[in-house]
Amino acid sequence: MTTYIEPSPSAAEAALESPTAAPGAAGKAPAPRKPKQGLVHGLLTNSKAMVGTAILLVFIALALLAPVLFPGDPSRITDMASLEPSAEHWLGTTAKGQDVMALTIHGARSSLLVGLTVGFASTFVGILVGLASAYFGKFIDEALSLVTNVFLLLPGLPLLVILAAFLPPGLGTVILVLIVTGWAGSARVLRSQALSIRSKDFVAAAVVSGERAGRIMFREILPNMASIVMGTLLACVIYGIGAQAGLEFLGLGDVSTVSWGNNLFWAGNEGALLTGSWWVFVPSGLCIALVAFALALINYAVDEVTNPRLRKIKPVSEGKAAK
Amino acid sequence: MRFILRRLGFYLIAFWASITLNFLLPRFMPGDPVSRMFARTQGKMQPEQIEALRKLLGVDSRPIWEQYVDYLHNIVTGNMGVSITRFPTPVTEVVASQIGWTLLLGGTALVVAAVVGNLLGILAAWRRGGAIDSALPPLLIFIGSFPYFWLAMGALYLFGMILGWSPLRHAFTDGLEPAFSWEFISDAGAHLVLPALTIVLVSIGGWMLGMRNTMIATNAEDYITMAEAKGLRPGRIMFRYAARNAMLPSATAFGMSLGFVVGGALLTEVVFAYPGVGYQLLNAVQGLDYPLMQGLFLTITAAVLLANFLVDILYVRLDPRVRSN
Numbered sequence: 279m280t281t282y283i284e285p286s287p288s289a290a291e292a293a294l295e296s297p298t299a300a301p302g303a304a305g306k307a308p309a310p311r312k313p314k315q316g317l318v319h320g321l322l323t324n325s326k327a328m329v330g331t332a333i334l335l336v337f338i339a340l341a342l343l344a345p346v347l348f349p350g351d352p353s354r355i356t357d358m359a360s361l362e363p364s365a366e367h368w369l370g371t372t373a374k375g376q377d378v379m380a381l382t383i384h385g386a387r388s389s390l391l392v393g394l395t396v397g398f399a400s401t402f403v404g405i406l407v408g409l410a411s412a413y414f415g416k417f418i419d420e421a422l423s424l425v426t427n428v429f430l431l432l433p434g435l436p437l438l439v440i441l442a443a444f445l446p447p448g449l450g451t452v453i454l455v456l457i458v459t460g461w462a463g464s465a466r467v468l469r470s471q472a473l474s475i476r477s478k479d480f481v482a483a484a485v486v487s488g489e490r491a492g493r494i495m496f497r498e499i500l501p502n503m504a505s506i507v508m509g510t511l512l513a514c515v516i517y518g519i520g521a522q523a524g525l526e527f528l529g530l531g532d533v534s535t536v537s538w539g540n541n542l543f544w545a546g547n548e549g550a551l552l553t554g555s556w557w558v559f560v561p562s563g564l565c566i567a568l569v570a571f572a573l574a575l576i577n578y579a580v581d582e583v584t585n586p587r588l589r590k591i592k593p594v595s596e597g598k599a600a601k
Numbered sequence: 602m603r604f605i606l607r608r609l610g611f612y613l614i615a616f617w618a619s620i621t622l623n624f625l626l627p628r629f630m631p632g633d634p635v636s637r638m639f640a641r642t643q644g645k646m647q648p649e650q651i652e653a654l655r656k657l658l659g660v661d662s663r664p665i666w667e668q669y670v671d672y673l674h675n676i677v678t679g680n681m682g683v684s685i686t687r688f689p690t691p692v693t694e695v696v697a698s699q700i701g702w703t704l705l706l707g708g709t710a711l712v713v714a715a716v717v718g719n720l721l722g723i724l725a726a727w728r729r730g731g732a733i734d735s736a737l738p739p740l741l742i743f744i745g746s747f748p749y750f751w752l753a754m755g756a757l758y759l760f761g762m763i764l765g766w767s768p769l770r771h772a773f774t775d776g777l778e779p780a781f782s783w784e785f786i787s788d789a790g791a792h793l794v795l796p797a798l799t800i801v802l803v804s805i806g807g808w809m810l811g812m813r814n815t816m817i818a819t820n821a822e823d824y825i826t827m828a829e830a831k832g833l834r835p836g837r838i839m840f841r842y843a844a845r846n847a848m849l850p851s852a853t854a855f856g857m858s859l860g861f862v863v864g865g866a867l868l869t870e871v872v873f874a875y876p877g878v879g880y881q882l883l884n885a886v887q888g889l890d891y892p893l894m895q896g897l898f899l900t901i902t903a904a905v906l907l908a909n910f911l912v913d914i915l916y917v918r919l920d921p922r923v924r925s926n
Binding site for chain 1: 627751857
């Protein structure tokens, strides 16, 4: 995750190109000279961020190693139905005789893939819309803000259901639908942040010196909002994973793929809870929760590192925030 | 006043956008919904039913703008067609019979979560680093990380099936006639508790953290120090000085959450088979009941827009800065 905010030279460049950048950047980042290093260093020493990253890496490793750990098709139907967890099947089997452990680990592949794709794509759309809004202003800002606010206001879950019902089922549909319903939130957050950077002197200097619009947006403004972009990205990935699971649980995903949401859909469909087979039901939900929790921890850590008021304080005077 | 008119204009545009989306979706999607539906009902549909459907869904030879004008006219006059799965009940009637349950479930859960969550947030920020502040946020973030429907099913399994404390499904016991009697109201209440509690459980963390973080910023303001120097009671400073000024983001969030009330209760209603609009929407999708699907979506959207508009009006009362503009 930390690699996403790595492109620090551009920010340093921005600082070099216009000397006025330093006080501007200082408002957000802890160290005025090298703001990015401050964030990375802060995250590396933050226990929340480290725990979150560790959990996430474990899941990514499991997803990548799934075909090695459990070769063959995890949804193959066998005659060993509804077995309790045992030495042979660590997490038991489903009503169709599938190994729950294999299903869960293979499920990580689709769930993480969709979550990350949706997260990156909707953050990207959000960056484009937010930056364009903030940079061009006037009519373009009015129009883009209107579209953003309309999408923000349309009830997400019913819109998801309607879209999924009309589009042909498949993984592509799920991803597309989640991006359509997910980009607006990030666009709004990124626009307001970009707007405050847009009014800084170094942007005005760049405009006066005749830089192209694209360069100003992506090389001058964007690097200065890295922490907000990262927070948005994490929130979008959480949204993607959760919404995919919800959609699939309702039976509106592609029921033939193995993913955490579909595992739960089948568990519900086969009445796993009615027959008391809790082991079919628990693992996939727990995995979604752990991944979302890990991402939320990193997000929380980014907040703590970049917002000095939220940092841990030594209890000197009771109930007072350090200024 | 200008602010209100601007917002009103915005909501009208948003509503128009959702009507247009509804109009365009079936017309630009691959496949023909009418033949899909015809195949599904195995030819049991009446000819006039098919005709009405073709009109509604645009399998129609007229030019598209003419269909569009027709469609807008129908929506504005409240004619949303006839439900397929519950033929021949009009869509508006099906929606009307169910929106009340959704409002009851979502409204109860939202109010409880917002009030308790904000109070916890105020306390946590006031006693920074205290028991509430250090124990609750991580716990609530962790609970909030679980997929909502998963928690709901777990709760249903634990409290409904194993312990038997809660009814398993529906909004009231089958066979009971809805009436203003003690018997019916207590029965409906018993059916409401568990679904509402699961919503409160997952949404309370957001309220608490949001309030806590704004309140921490407010606590650092000079007027709080001033109030302390004047020797006001801590309770008075906490609520009348700090919390009151930290409330605005929560009020905005409340408006946004109203969308969750009507739309987001879908998963709750599905898990608990609660007869609200969300549950009906899923049924309509599964039964390929396109008219009902569209009617429900428009109703939900309209409810969300209306609720947000009301919050905007309230906002004018709450925030003098909006009034002066």
